[in-house]
Each structure stands twice: as structure tokens, then as C-alpha cells.
Amino acid sequence: MIHPILRPLAVAAVLAGCASLPSEPRPDAAFVVLGAEGAPIARAVTTAATCPAITIDGRTATMAVRAPHGPIPLRGKDHSASHHADAVSTPVLSCETPLPAGVKQVSVAGQPLPLPAAEPTRIVVIGDTGCRLKGKEFQDCNDPRAYPFARVAASAAAWKPDLVVHVGDFHYREDPCPADRPGCAGSPYGYGWDAWNADFFAPARTLLAAAPWVIARGNHESCARGGQGWWRFLDTHAYDPAANCDDPATDERADYADPYAVPLGGGAQLIVFDSANTNWRGFKPGDPAIARYTDTWRKIAGLARRQRYNIAVDHHPLYAYGASRDARTGAVTLFGGDAGLTQVFGALDPRLLPATIDVLLSGHVHLWEQTSFTSDHPTQFVAGFAGTAEDIVPLPKTPPAGQPPAPGAVLEAMSSWIDGFGFMTMERTGPEAWRVIVHDRDGKERNTCTVEGRRSRCAVPQV
Template sequence: MLLQSRTGALAAALLLAGCAGLGPQQPPAAAFVVIGADGAAQARAITTARSCPAITIDGRTAPMAVRAPFGPIPARGKGHSASFHPDAPSSPVLSCETTIPAGSMHVEVAGQALPLSKAEVTRIVVIGDTGCRLKGKEFQDCNDPTAYPFARVAASAAAWKPDLVVHVGDYHYREDPCPADRPGCAGSPYGYGWDAWNADFFAPGRALLAAAPWVLARGNHETCARGGQGWWRFLDAHAYDPAANCDDPAADGRADYTDPYAVPLGGDAQLIVFDTADTNWKGFAPGDARIQRYAETWRKIDRLARQRRHNIAVDHHPLYAFGATRDAKTDAVTLFGGDAGLTQAFGALDPRLLPSSIDVLLSGHVHLWEQTSFATDHPTQFVAGFAGTAEDIVPLPRTPPAGQSPAPGAVLEALSSWIDGFGFMTMERTGPDTWRVVVHDRDGRERNTCTVTGRHSRCAVPQV
């Protein structure tokens, strides 16, 4: 059951406030529900006003609490940002939050109804890598809904009527200004302020934000050197810490890491969400503090996984999936496996990488949809990084490559993929540890179906 905590203070505040009029309410720029540790549900609102909007819970009204104060997101300075643009637009906003007590029947913010948690979660939408890429030499046509279809994907996913949305990371991609000779992204906001965050995630994702509560994994685009300041202000499920919110580079060691947490799904099943934003795909040098940091992450995942029989892990970086590169001169395709830094840190504790009680891993990072299943006791892997960001186009093989594996010791038994296609994935529970997975295109049409039983999965077609 989804449980909410820390409700006493809120209940007292609501009783004191009653239905007192708070005056005309400016609609927030965004209002949505974030699910955190133990299923605690938080209403979030982002507003351009200087005070938080009112929240009404089962007929009782009170102001929301401030999460992050009103103001623009400050520039971190050259040398501390992946893309430093001191003149990038960063409109001032206020971030607000309120814990939703367990058992609440109706919640609205400034008159906008919010979706509520369900005790038994049976319908899950999985999306990831949703922003429009503007960085370096890679520029996506953000103004073209065909080239950047996240708004359409979000609307189609909302129409599926999920109980829960799981985002596997990478929300913010508009880091550099659109080139003057690129009309497809002309006028796009950029940088790490609210304007770029709104254009990349909140505005195009509006329909899906209104459809169901969200579980949010942190991607490498949300490290402190990139979009981490917005991540902490707007999306992270943990408490906001002004001393470790990515504003001060000296505190990045704290702000780039958060503890794993579990979200109950009902029926002795749960999600375990863990933060891999600051890993290194090349691996860690000896003595790197992140080795111990991610070792502690593994231990906390292991403890959480002992709480339920059926565990689905959620992070950004795949551990058991393939990516592919193509040699520009020879046209040869080379496959690569999971993240080397996490493989190094987790593998020192368990050769399977994740604890044996994890059945499924949901990830993003690679811009495609992919499924892998193993003859060994490794979790089945799904990659759902295909909801908006410019797609990877190098194809994966139709059949598992002989002798190749994406993870140490894992023996591949099934592989399915969709390259160069935008969409979303759904999971519908059919039993205690069984799921029907469907791959949908941007318009919601079914493109592939899979069945999951425990650690194993099979899909109808090897390539969409």
C-alpha cells in the first residue's frame, strides 16, 4: 500500500486554516504529485508568484509550504557547469510542496485537481530521456513536433490512464543556444534555469503530469554540473537542503548523491529507486570517492529489497543492456554493455551487480527501447529512453550475439529492441510477479508486447 508520512503537522495546519479564503489564486506554472520513500505522496507546485498557492485536501484549504525560495536559478560559474551561459534566461520561480495524508480522497492546487496514489498499482507508464537536445554540435528541432514529439508521447501515455508514471531520468537537454542558422529550434530557451526546464519537461509533459503520480529517477543530465539545481528545486523526492542543492560547487559531493528508496506497489511488490547520476561510464580511478558511495548505494538497495518478495529496480543507467556504435569508415557495428563505473562498484559486492531479490531493472540513458532476459539469475532489463530526445539509430542485432553479454557472467537468452522510434512503455500487472509489457509509439499504437515472469521476459518480436 502507498503510505504517506509526516501528516500530523499538515493535518493541524489544515484544521486551523479550515476553508478560510486565501484570495484569488494565480494558477501555478506546474502542479503534480511526486512519490517518495515508503510511498509518501507530495503535491508539488511551481509558480511565478512570490507566495505559494493554496492546496485543498478533502475540503480543507491551506497554503502550500515553500520548498525552494522565489528567485532565478543562479549560474554556477565557468568551470563548474557543463555549459556556462551567464546570460541564459532564468525566470524567477517559487517551488512549493505539501505532503498528502494517506487516505485523502480529493486534492487540488489553486483549483487544479491532482491525481492520487492507489493502494494497488497495476498500470504503470515508463518513459525516459524526454528533453530536446541542444548541446555542442547536436541540435534537435525542438519546434517541430515530429522531430521532438514528447508532448505527443505524454498525451498518448496519459490517455492510457496509468496508476503511476515512472521516469527513468534525463529531463533537461536544452543546455546551449540554438544556432542562428537552425530554424527548427529558433527561439528555444537554454541553460539551466526555469525557462529551459519548463520548455523541456513541464510544458510538454503537462497532460501526463496531470494523469497520475510520478516516480522520478535522476539521470546524468541532472548532476550538479548540469541540470541539478532544477532537479533539486522541482523534482527530487528527498527533502530540499539549501546547503546541498547544487548551487555551491563545494557541496557537489553531497548534492550529487541521494539515498535509494522503496515505493510499495501492493501485493508484496515494490519499486526500488536509486540515484546513479554521477557515475562514470569509463569506470572509476583507484581511490575515487564514488566507489564507496555506490557501494553504500548497493547495501541500501539490498536492505530495501528484503522488505518485499517482488522487486523492480529503477535507475537511469542500464546494467544489463546493449548499446551500439558504428565505425564511420568501416560501417562496422560494435556493441557495448552496461555502465563501467556501476559495474565496478556493484560488482565488488555481488557478481550479479544487483541483489538476487531484484527481478527487473528499468533504465534509460540509451536512446532506444530494449529488452534483455538471461538464462542466468540476472534481472530482466528494460530500457525506455525513447520518449523525446534525439534517438540512437545504430541497430541492435535481431538475435542475441554468440558469446557476447552486456554484464559480467550474464548469459543472454532473449533480446528485443526498437531503434529510431519515439514512444512509451506500459506495464500491466497480471499476477504477483507477472506483467504484460507493451511498447507504444508516440500515438499510443502497440508496436511490441512482452510478458514478464519473475526475472525472465519474452517479447513478441525481436525488432520493431
């Protein structure tokens, strides 16, 4: 028995001992993604050998393994867009737990996770977020002015969204930084965890903590590029060790995934579809991708019949412009939507997407853009301006007559912002109405738009 005089000292000693006990280390990343029907999934990525604990409404359990602990294996020089045998891939473990409906509180290793709103009305849209290290194009990843994704993510988080939509291309650090480029010196590269963490998870930390995410797969996440990390960390479909981009022999399966819907309430939904393996030149006869994307279109059409108002989400624009400049002559050439998808979808419907799709959110082109039509085509927004080195060839205020961005499309309104980093927000103002704001990296408003049904109009044609 402890003497009453000594009792406070004993209590203090016990408390000191408890304080010295090691707490469970937090994972390198913890976040929530929304899958089919908007089902929330808690994810964690950790370099530890075991999955962390998850606490759901006061009950604690260990998260399930999604992809086992280990380095992401090299695919080989004949099967990878950028093969570097010396690229570092720290062993990593991917974990997940589906969250039950009506959950009130969730934390992973003591870190609270955001939960989905029943009817999200404030949506952040970002895309093309990684730092480009490839071929002859090298971005200064160490310079927050040249690579501002962390700042963009923090500003978007401060807007307090209910939902974040990423329109694809997360991973860009494919080749080593040249010795004469101090702006990217020391950057990890290749397709392992180190490059993925530097390119996405570390700079996105504040925004991952702010709201659940809906994510589309970009061409940078195809199997020949960052697909192994895509399947381990981000894709909301079940993980298949036999079709996870590790083995090039299974790429025909692993490069495609079924579309799915995320309800927004009030008769509206997002429809997310995978366009990672399309071909901007178009497909040759007999290409297996034709059958795959035909199946994608039919499944999109089936999903779109379920709600009155449909916003499609993919990586490749169908109804927008890009521009390129001839290095020798300086001549500017406009190009329209993705040729591969236009070819396959156009064979099923001249409008490309089913008639029940009202808006398309995409990335791929490194700018912000809006197009709206008097013809029966969806409004298109392109939000590929959140971090990757920008496209700097300007778009015209009014494109030349006879050059629509999609077959048969009659342009009514167009707006763009070239060479400016930022994010887009959508705030719902009615059953089929949205207020869209284009923000710069610091959150300042640079343009505003209204969406009514499938038509949109912006305050200024060019920022």
C-alpha cells in the same frame, strides 16, 4: 431594504461582482510525486512570489516553500558542463505539501491533482524526454515530429495509468540554438526555469495531471548539468540549501541521494536509486564515488529484503546493449551496461544487483530494449525513447557469442526498437507477472512482452 421588484437586479449585481473578482492564478506546474514508502507529495512550481493554496479534502492552506523564489544561479564557467552567462533564468518558486494517508481529493489553486492507487496495476514508463541542444547536436524542438514528447505524454495519459515512472534525463536544452537552425529558433537554454519548463513541465502537462510519478535521476540532472533544477523541482528527498548543486564545493553531497522503496502491493515494490554521477569509463582508484555507490548498493539490498518481488528503477542500464558506429569505417561496436556501476556493484555481487532484484527499469540509451537471461540476472527494460533525439545504430537480433551485456549474464531473449518514439506500459497480471506493451507516439501497440518473475519474452525481436 431592497424593494421586491429590484431584488433580482441586486442579486445579479452581486453575482456579477463576484465573477469579476480575480481568482488565484494557477502555478506553472502542479503534480504529485511519490517518495520513500510511497508517501505522496504535492508539488507546485510558480513564477509568482508566493506559494499557491492547496485544498485537501475541503480544507485549504498555503503550500510550504521548498526552494525560495529567485532565478537559478549560474555556477560559473569552471563548474558547469555548458556555461552561458546570457542564459535566461526567470525567478521561480518551488512549493510542496506532504499528503496524508487516505486523502480523497486534492487541488492546487483549483486544479485537481491525481492521487496514488492503493495497488497500482497500470504503469507508464518513459525516459530521456528533453530536446537535445548541446555541442554539435541540435534537435528541432519547435517541430512536434522531431521532438514529440508532448504527443507521447498525451498518448500515455490517454492510456489512463495508475502511476508514471520516469527513468531519468529530463533536461537537455543546454546550449543556444544556432542561428542557422530554424527548427529550434527561440528555444530557451541553460539550467534555469525557462529551459526546464520548455523541456519538461510544459510538454508533460497532460501526463503530470493523469497520475502520480516515481522519478529517477539521470546524468543530465547531475550537479554539473541540470542538478539545481532537479533538487528544486523533482527530487523527493528533503531540500537542503547547503547541498542543492548551487555551490560546486558541495557537489560530493548533492550528486548522490539514498535509494528508497515505493510499495506496489501484493508483495511487490519499486526500488529507486540515484545513478546520476556514475562514470561510463569506470572509476579511478580513490574516487569518492566508489564509496558512495557501495553505500547505495547496500541500501538497495536492505530495501529488497522487505518484499518478495522487486523492480529496481534507475537511469543507467546494467544488463542491456547499446551500439555505436565508427564515422570513418562504418563499423558497429556493441557495449554493455554502465562501467562505473558494474565496477562498484560487481565488487559486491557478481550479479551486480542483489539477488532479490527481479527487474530493472532504465533509460540513458535512446531506444527501447528488453533483455532476459537463463542465468540468475534480472530482466532489463530500457525506455529511453520518449522525446530526445534517438539512437539510430541498430542492435542485432542476436548479439555475438561471448559478448554478454553484463559479466556472466547468459542471454535468453532480446528485443529492441531503434529510431522510434513512444512509451512503455506495464499491466500487472499476477503477483510476479506483467504484460508489457511498447507504444508509439500515438499510442499504437508496436510490441508486446510478458514478464514472469525475473524472465521476460517479447512477441517480436525487432520492431
